[in-house]
Amino acid sequence: MGNYSAVVLDFETTGLSPDSGDRVIEIGAVLIRDNRIEDRFQSLMNPGRPVSGFIEEYTGISNSMLATAPPIATVMEKFVHFMAGHHLVAHNAGFDRRFLDAELQRISQRRRQDFACSLLVARRVYPDAPGHSLAALVRHKRLPTSGVHHRALADAEMTAHLWLGMIAELKSAFHLRQVPFALLQQLARVPKKAAPVFLQRHAAAQHGEAGTTAAPAV
DNA sequence: TGCCAGGCCCTCTTTAGGGCCTT
Numbered sequence: 001m002g003n004y005s006a007v008v009l010d011f012e013t014t015g016l017s018p019d020s021g022d023r024v025i026e027i028g029a030v031l032i033r034d035n036r037i038e039d040r041f042q043s044l045m046n047p048g049r050p051v052s053g054f055i056e057e058y059t060g061i062s063n064s065m066l067a068t069a070p071p072i073a074t075v076m077e078k079f080v081h082f083m084a085g086h087h088l089v090a091h092n093a094g095f096d097r098r099f100l101d102a103e104l105q106r107i108s109q110r111r112r113q114d115f116a117c118s119l120l121v122a123r124r125v126y127p128d129a130p131g132h133s134l135a136a137l138v139r140h141k142r143l144p145t146s147g148v149h150h151r152a153l154a155d156a157e158m159t160a161h162l163w164l165g166m167i168a169e170l171k172s173a174f175h176l177r178q179v180p181f182a183l184l185q186q187l188a189r190v191p192k193k194a195a196p197v198f199l200q201r202h203a204a205a206q207h208g209e210a211g212t213t214a215a216p217a218v
Numbered sequence: 219t220g221c222c223a224g225g226c227c228c229t230c231t232t233t234a235g236g237g238c239c240t241t
Contacts, residue, residue: 013241017223022241058241094225095240119239120226133239150241192227 004181005033006087006116008163010155011099012059014051018102023047024072025061027079028152030160031086035167037160041082042153044069059150073107080109087181091134091159093117116181118163120188124195125166137162174203 009029015022025047031039044061046069056062090096093115101111122132129140134155138145143161148154167179183202190198 011241015223016241019224020222022223025241055241090240092225092238092240095223098224099241123227131238 004087005031005038005085006089006163006181007031007083008089008118008156008160009083009096009100010090010152010159011096012055012061012150012152013099014047014049014055016095018099022099024099024103025051025055025066025069026059026152027075028154028156029079029082030153030156031082032160032164035164037157039082040153040157041079043075043078045072045075046070047072061151072103076103076107076109080104080107083113086113088113088115089118089159089163090115091117091155091162092119114181114185116185117188118159118166121166121184122162124187124190124192125169127192127195134158134162141165170199174199176203176206178206 007029009027011024012026013022013024024045026044027041029041030037031041044065046066048071050063051061051066088097088100088111094117097111097115104111119132122129122137126132126137126140130136131140135149137143138158138161141162143158143165145158145161146154167184170176170179187195187198
């Protein structure tokens, strides 16, 4: 990766939509820098009301566990400091971004960092994977895993390994010296079919083979 | 009462529909 740090995060929630009143019940996050995990953040959060049986089953997080968890606001205040100054990454980032922004708004805070989506990048880096869910990619690429799924920190760690793996893959396949965060953000927005040409052009520019020796404007 | 997410991506597409992905 380039000379940047990123916080890879994952929320467990009461449902799919903060606009429908859903709240977060667990956050897991890892700070990655220089191709390794440097720090971790994890906490359950009490949403103030019972979660459904489906969520208890899906996450393994029970209402009794949440009853003794700290309030959401208390945890989010701490997470604001953890994520400060770092790019943000999540798998299907639109989901986590909506919940993060909704919870930050409740404590009168605002997100200032860019978000990047490992799902959108994976669809372009691994177009032939049998699926692009986090679990499918972990299996397909044999990424490090504790075997735990649908818990925030475990999912954040697997997403971090996926992210670092994709950076390594791009470096290797396109002989890139650096894979800046902005390049991955751009890649996620490029039409999927155009991704190979986009990456080849970027690699050529980075090697000064495109009539310029300047670094690509990413 | 009944509603009940949002966005990407493909295709039997663009005056649309449905699968995938997140909980």
